Amino acid sequence: MLLERAEREPPTAELLAGVTLYAVPAPDPDGAFAVGTAAERTCRLDRNFPAGWQPSDAIECPQGPYPCSEPETRDLARLVAQRTNIGALAVLVRASPTTESAPPAVEPALARIAARTQLDAALLAQARDAALAQPGSLAAFARARAGACVLALDPWSGSTAVADGVRAGFQALPLAIEALLRELPRLEGTRVRAERLRERLWLVEVELRVAGGLPTASAEERAKAPASVWLDAEGARVSRIGLRRDGQPVGNLDVPRGKTWRIGHLQGNESVRLYLAVEGDEGGVLRLVFRSLRGGRLEFDVALGR
Numbered sequence: 222m223l224l225e226r227a228e229r230e231p232p233t234a235e236l237l238a239g240v241t242l243y244a245v246p247a248p249d250p251d252g253a254f255a256v257g258t259a260a261e262r263t264c265r266l267d268r269n270f271p272a273g274w275q276p277s278d279a280i281e282c283p284q285g286p287y288p289c290s291e292p293e294t295r296d297l298a299r300l301v302a303q304r305t306n307i308g309a310l311a312v313l314v315r316a317s318p319t320t321e322s323a324p325p326a327v328e329p330a331l332a333r334i335a336a337r338t339q340l341d342a343a344l345l346a347q348a349r350d351a352a353l354a355q356p357g358s359l360a361a362f363a364r365a366r367a368g369a370c371v372l373a374l375d376p377w378s379g380s381t382a383v384a385d386g387v388r389a390g391f392q393a394l395p396l397a398i399e400a401l402l403r404e405l406p407r408l409e410g411t412r413v414r415a416e417r418l419r420e421r422l423w424l425v426e427v428e429l430r431v432a433g434g435l436p437t438a439s440a441e442e443r444a445k446a447p448a449s450v451w452l453d454a455e456g457a458r459v460s461r462i463g464l465r466r467d468g469q470p471v472g473n474l475d476v477p478r479g480k481t482w483r484i485g486h487l488q489g490n491e492s493v494r495l496y497l498a499v500e501g502d503e504g505g506v507l508r509l510v511f512r513s514l515r516g517g518r519l520e521f522d523v524a525l526g527r
């Protein structure tokens with residue numbers, strides 16, 4: 222349904238053209254579609270990933286003799302581990318009723334997804350927390366290994382549509398996936414001004430922003446790496462860069478290696494101003510290349526003078 226919408230709706234087609242979507246239909250059909258004792262198998266794949274995995278005598282679930290003991294699990298784990306562009310994961314689950322007294326935390330991105338799909342934000346948060354808490358689950362592994370935002374959907378719940386016999390939960394899946402894709406970070410930027418300070422010295426001001434509600438790095442990734450957005454400047458020499466966030470003074474950036482500047486981490490929907498001291502001839506062109514594993518690549522030119 223999502224691809225069909227892209228054929229007739231330009232905004233959906235534009236969205237899909239700017240993201241990479243990996244679809245894995247029913248990697249564990251026995252666990253997903255079987256009912257009752259028929260669902261039991263030697264190993265539940267969603268308990269076999271190397272994230273919180275527990276041995277057989279720790280929990281009452283067939284989770285396998287060791288993490289990634291099943292070929293399907295190894296392939297999925299390799300998919301997550303070998304790609305640096307996985308920013309979100311949507312998993313299908315059979316949600317269980319919860320007895321929690323305190324409501325779960327609902328982040329703004331999850332609230333927006335719920336609003337776009339007319340789903341209950343609290344139930345989405347409960348399903349996500351349950352998926353992350355499962356020992357050896359794919360959701361827990363994707364969060365731990367890739368810092369992915371997890372969206373857990375239960376399409377089996379709800380009423381059955383009368384017209385075609387498809388449950389309402391399955392009909393809502395394309396909308397939920399599209400809403401999740403729109404939350405992914407995407408770098409956007411524009412030139413604000415290029416002002417001559419003196420002979421061959423220019424002040425270039427640029428606005429850099431994140432389109433999408435998710436940050437360029439998760440909280441866990443921020444603790445491990447100093448930056449998730451980088452800048453390469455070509456065509457002219459950049460001697461200094463200052464960065465100003467909303468409500469904060471300008472701070473100088475550093476160059477960790479070569480000519481690559483470390484921008485840092487950006488929040489979802491955040492805009493920052495960059496002030497570049499550029500040495501170059503009038504009529505020259507400064508090319509700015511911003512890179513982010515999650516936010517993609519952004520390039521544009523700034524003309525100096527004429």
